[in-house]
Amino acid sequence: MRVSHHHQGTVPGAAFVDPQVLSRIDNLELVARFVVDGFINGLHKSPYLGLSLDFAEHRAYMPGDDIRRIDWRLYARTDRYYVKEYEADTNANFIVLLDISKSMDFGMKGLRKLDYARFLAASLVYFSNQQRDRVGLMTFDNDLVDYVPCSAKHLNVVLHTIDRVQPERPGALGRALHTIAGTLNRRGVLVLISDFYEPVDAVLDAVKPLRYRGNDVVVFHVLDPAEIEFPYEEAGNFEDLETGERIPIVPATQRAKYTELVLGHVAQLGKRFANDQIDYSMFDTATPLDYALFQYLSNRLRLQKAR
Amino acid sequence: MPFSFLAPIFLAGLAALAIPVAVHLIQKERKDAVRFPSLMFLSQVPYKSTRRRRIRNWLLFALRSAAVFLLVAAFSRPLFDRELDAASPLATAREVVILVDRSFSMGYAGRWERATGAANAAIDGLSGDDRATIIFFDGGATIANQPTGDHARLRSALAGVEPGSDVTRYGPGLKLAQGILETSDKPRREIVLISDFQRAGWDGGEGVRLPARTTINPINVSAGETEDLAVGNVAFRREETNERERVTTTARVVNTGIDPVNGVAVALELNGRELETKRVDVAANDAATVVFSPFTLSEDNMRGAVRLAPDRLTADDAFHFVLSRGQAVSVLIADGGTSRGSLYLERALGISDRPEYRVEVKRAESVRGADFAGRAVVIWADATVPPGETGRRLREFVENGGGLLLIAGQRSNWDALTDLVPGTVGRVTDRADPGGSLGYIDYSHPAFEVFRAPRSGDLSAARFFRYRPVEVDATGEVRARFDDGQPALIEKSVGQGRVLVWTSTMDNYWSDMPLQPVFLPLAHQLVRHAGGFAEASPWFSVGQVVDVAGAAVATVDSAAARPAAAGRDRIAIAPGGDRVEVPTGLLRLEERGFYEVRGNTRGERILAVNVDLAESELAMMDPQDVVAAVQPREDGGPALATAMQIPAEDRERQQHLWWYLLVVTFIILATETALSNRLSRRRTAR
Secondary structure, three states: OOOOOOOOOOOOOOOOOOOOOOOOOOHHHHHHHHHHHHHHHHOOOOOOOOOOOOEEEEEEOOOOOOOOHHHHHHHHHOOOOOOOOEEEOOOEEEEEEEEEOHOOOOOOOOOHHHHHHHHHHHHHHEEEEEEEEEEEEEEEEEOOOEEEEOOOOOOOHHHHHHHHOOOOOOOHHHHHHHHHHHOOOOOOEEEEEEOOOOHHHHHHHHHHOOOOOOOEEEEEEEEOOHHHHHHHHHOEEEEOOOOEEEEOOOHHHHHHHHHHHHHHHHHHHHHHHHHOOOOOEEEEEOHHHHHHHHHHHHHHHHHHHHO | EEEEEEHHHHHHHHHHHHHHHHHOOOOOEEOOOEOOOOOOOOHEEEOOOOOOOOOHHHHHHHHHHHHHHHHHHHHHHEEEOOOOOOOOOOOOOEEEEEEEEEEHHOOOOOHHHHHHHHHHHHHHHOOOOEEEEEEEEEEEEEEOOEOOOHHHHHHHHHOOOOOOOOOOOHHHHHHHHHHHHHHOOOOOEEEEEEEOOOOHHOOOOOOOOOOOOOEEEEOOOOOOOOOOOOEEEEEEEEEEEEEEEEEEEEEEEEOOOOOOOEEEEEEEEEEEEEEEEEEEEEEEEEEEEEEOEEEOOOOOEEEEEEEEEEOOOOOOOOOEEEEEOOOOOEEEEEEEOHHHHHHHHHHHHHHOOOOEEEEEEEHHOOOOHHHHHOEEEEEOOOOEEOOOOOHHHHHHHHOOOOOEEEEEEOOOOOOEHOOOOOOEEOOOOOOOOEEOOOOEOOOOOOOOOOHOOHHHHHHOHEEEEEOOEEEOOOOOOEEEEEEOOOOEEEEEEEOOEEEEEEEOOOOOOOOHHHHHHHHHHHHHHHHHHHHHOOOOOOOOOOOOOEEOOOOOOOOOOHHHHHHOOOOOOEEEHHHHHHHEEEEOEEEEEEOEEEEEOOOOOOOOOEEEEEEHHHHHOOOEEHHHHHHHHOOOOOOOOHHHHHOOOHHHHHHHHHHHHHHHHHHHHHHHHHHHHHEEEEEEEHHHHH
16 A cells, blocks of 8 residues: 555545644543544555454454455354454554653644654554553653553553653653663564654664664654744744753744754654664654554554565 | 925825834844754754844835835825816816896896896806806995805805896996905906996996906897986976975986887876876987976975886886975074174075075074074174073073074174183274285185185185184184184084184174175075085985985974984885994985985985986997906916916815825735735744
């Protein structure tokens, strides 16, 4: 399946939901279910559901399900349609590493990066839990903040923890991920969500150790559109959210150079992560969440094939 | 094309252009810092301090600057200095004065209708910024309305006006028109002169000089008709038979037409009753006389009229008059003793029927207070005024309007009348042969006015051998002096009456005055003046100003009967029924017929008023003569020259560029609003 990289993409059957709309839903689980279920039900030909062939259970056929997955023998016995569902990577660990440093507490038009990251994390956790993965969570800024160990039953704990995170301190990937890497003892899928305001080398140095135990690392780079386009008009002092440092900025004269630097940073990250076989996707907070899930899953598929 | 501003002071507002420049040059700086996730990249971008040198949004800047500029320009009221389009409404705006002749000759059949038609046509011809004033003129002129372009108002000013009774005089109307045109700001000025152009109304000396570039449009409403019959004059001959006064009326009928008129009916009316009608033939351009049978004048203020059958010009078909019985002036002469002292005077006064003097001579010492009753004049000739009752009554008589003529002489002693005598009387001055003569005479005085003209009597021929010198005090006025400077005639006003002092006798002993031809008229004049007598005129002409309170009264009532001066309540009732207040006593007669004057000190008075027969002379003049006479001096130049000199205010008003500028400014501002909103939205969207 071909996935468009445009926001208003041409993904068949997908009705992407504006993150702004999701932000009005208080319950994070509801958000995750809304995103994931809608996403799954919209995929008529989803090849991703059930990545293993381990049978899990039967469930009643629902319109939209692939008719190839109907258990015809069961139909012969019961005269009812049932779909066979399978355990995917049963007992695989799925851990979200969520950056909650103060730089994530930014959103020019209401939806903060952190909110977006929370929705994304929740959706992924929910999605993984649906696939019977064991889900866990680690939040960090310049150190590990919250840690929810992996468990098939920890979905609610993870969602609750994601729900109450607050950005309080400046971030430092190197130190935090180093600590995290030390706590991981079983291979699994690591999803790292951050804005990566550090030099490319420093980021790579921080992320690469996560792969040492055979973990699959998926990196989501979340940025606000304002951080990319820099749409400010009025000159004035700009204050660093993490350090509190202020410098005078004339957007009109500095915008072009700034945008060039940011895009260069993103491009560098993409290139370096690709070199290290790490999934990397950059989303701005205007990107629909389900589109982000697509991105994730398509990357996973590609990587699996590559492997 | 030259270009200027009517209110250049507003150009100072161009300083406001600095506002858009400042708005666009100066970047807004945030007061509070922008919180940004990380300055990692921003700190790598070099900071440039060029922020005050660059104008952002050139289009917006241009729109805003243009709006400010145009707004300032609009307030400065720009105008092109080009020549005005001669066809533009402002350049062709006219100040029109419509002069309408309303003299009585305009009442000639059909003329007035043609005149109002012509005036209405002139009103219809007004357009755009034209303004008109209607002036009615006859002997005088009246402005009927303030200058206006409102056709309805002009028509209403014209409506209801009829020809009057006055004569035609072009001068006053043209003078008024000149005044209006001189103060007008309109580039074109025009006079529409609607008249029958009678020659009699123009004497060439009007002194009217119309402003430059005034055009005169004469409209002649006369078809050249001159046929008219008029009562030209009426004369009366009075006869007294059996103490009844009979009056024979002679009327003169004038035919101004070119055809003879035969059998014209001429009627005599008295108090509204027709007494007699006679027929007369009048030759072409000639006059005929009609003599009516005498009638008895049984009462005063009898209203009479001589009438013709109405013709095309009716105003002069009746001639009104008022007749009163002949009034005798009652004179008492208090003689000093010798009959010679008053003989000449008595005889002189006896020779008169207009007025008739009823003279009674009494010895001075026998005169009593009751003798003054009913007298108009008392003459105290060379006699002593007895003190006491007589003197007191004499003073009352004078104060109530009576006349007192004191004639000095040997026996004169006026000590009892010190407050009536205007000075101190000295002893007799004896002038040696050949005696003195009158050296100074105030010919403007009514007593001497008749001698004013040459060959009308030589007062200086009289010789005066003796007279009484009088040291005149401030209350007296010397009307004549002898050749040695001593006063001969002194006058003093006392109450409503007057005292005259003649300082020599009127016999032939102290002077030979009674033997001079001038004595008789002088005696008459002195007594008339002392008694305040003036002969009433049986008629007046329209346009005359009559002193209805003064001397020109028809009657000389007894002095004692005169009430105190009123005047404040004096009114005149015009023939048309209008009440005219006459507080000053001067009444201008404007209608033909009978005026009644009420509230006068001398009782009700009737004035007969006739039209001026000069107006019956219908001979026309060439209207171009009037035009040529009042034409402005300079040649005026072409009409465009007028337009070029239109004041800047008017040109600006015509061009009203400010209006266009404001519209453009509004459009620019609307565009600016839409554009800036769009830019703002786009910026916010980012």
